[in-house]
Amino acid sequence: MSMTDLEVQESELRLIPGLDVEVAETLRALKIASHDDRPRLVDTTMLFAPRSGGVKRYLLSKKAWLAENRPGVAHSLIVPGARHRAAADGIVRLRAAKLPFGDGYRWPSSVRRWSAWVAASKPSIIEAGDPYTAGQGALEAGQRVGCPVVGFCHSDPAGLAALHFGEWAKKPVQKRWAKLFSQFDRVVSPSRFIARRLEEAGVGNIVIRPLGVEIDTFRPERRDRQWLLNELGLSADARLLCFAGRPAKEKNVDVLIEAVQKLGAPYHLVLVGAGSGMPAEDRVISMPYETDPKAVAKIIASCDAFVHANDKEPFGLIVLEAMACGRPVVGVNAGGVAETVDDSVGQLATRADADAYAQAIEALFERDIEAIGRAAREKAVSQFAWNRVFEDLCMVYGDLTGDAAFVRSGDAHATH
Secondary structure: OOOOOOOOOHHHOOOOOOOHHHHHHHHHHHHHHOOOOOOEEEEEOOOOOOOOOHHHHHHHHHHHHHHHHOOOOEEEEEEEEOOOEEOOOOEEEEEOEEOOOOOOOEEOOOHHHHHHHHHHOOOOEEEEOOOOHHHHHHHHHHHHHOOOEEEEOOOOHHHHHHHHHOHHHHHHHHHHHHHHHOOOOEEEEOOHHHHHHHHHOOOOOEEEOOOOEOOOOOOHHHOOHHHHHHHHOOOOOOEEEEEEOOOOHHHOHHHHHHHHHHHOOOEEEEEEOOOOOOOOOOOEEEEOOOOOHHHHHHHHHHOOEEEOOOOOOOOOHHHHHHHHOOOOEEEEOOOHHHHOOOOOOEEEEOOOOHHHHHHHHHHHHOOOHHHHHHHHHHHHHHHHEHHHHHHHHHHHHHHHHOOHHHOOOOOOOOOO
């Protein structure tokens, strides 16, 4: 698509005086990239930070997959950062202020400027990964460029508002959420749970596309149980339960801690990242946040079972990663996790409280956890490998754009 009549001016993109050079260099890099005549998918979201989880892994996995399997498609990722910078890997970072107590997340201040940056990338299709500034900017950019915009619903803002502020906050947030998502040409939901939430809010044009897992990174061969026991100073009879993630309220880490305390010996809970800032607890071991996925995989694979107590999880990518590591999962029979975990790959607690969760853990260990772990790996590989996920998503992109490059593999345009 030609955008000769839609050139983005540098004056649209400045945030504060003194950033002229930074802005100009970033815009220059975008203009050079725009000489590529391939159709371009632009992903944009504010849910991308040094310590962010599933959304970031999804986007980076997509970028790598597209480069290998869709050489006829160009891909850009526009996210907040400490300064303006367009890297050679197609990731564009735009200066944004850090959220207080936001674990490294940044909040862009201007929808108009964000939309101008997305438009400057000359997209053929845009995918917005949140309903905030980036999502609103994506919609404006789509109108300006004349391209379709997909909204990927990675979270339930109304549910989070009710959890953090009370039920009074749910309705106004849901209303705003629905108004924004109703404007997308297509809404992607990672689970039936989130699809129902969208439908209840009056949103249509929904397709359900579960997330996936990097099966070569998260694999049973990384298991080294004796190494982990030595690291933790525990004996061989310990039963190691693992949770990895952010210490967010909705993760219900307190349920995991109380359940392990109720169970007592020989159970121990290993918290990777999620124990940050928490006081010391009996039978609970906190490990630092890991940026290296292979290091996370080694810890998870070396434990006996993975535990996840969030009963409102939109999907739960970390659960898939544990399954791919060959570990059984204890979840709650609610939310997106209940759509992935069943008796063949783990155990579901009836509700998210310590008593029910402790009973589910005990029930799992009365079974053959190694056989269940093998079944978990098999399910992750056969149903949730990224290749299957991205093939399906590219069908959505191809349908909306009418461009065969999104659904055609091969070496077309491979010289770019």
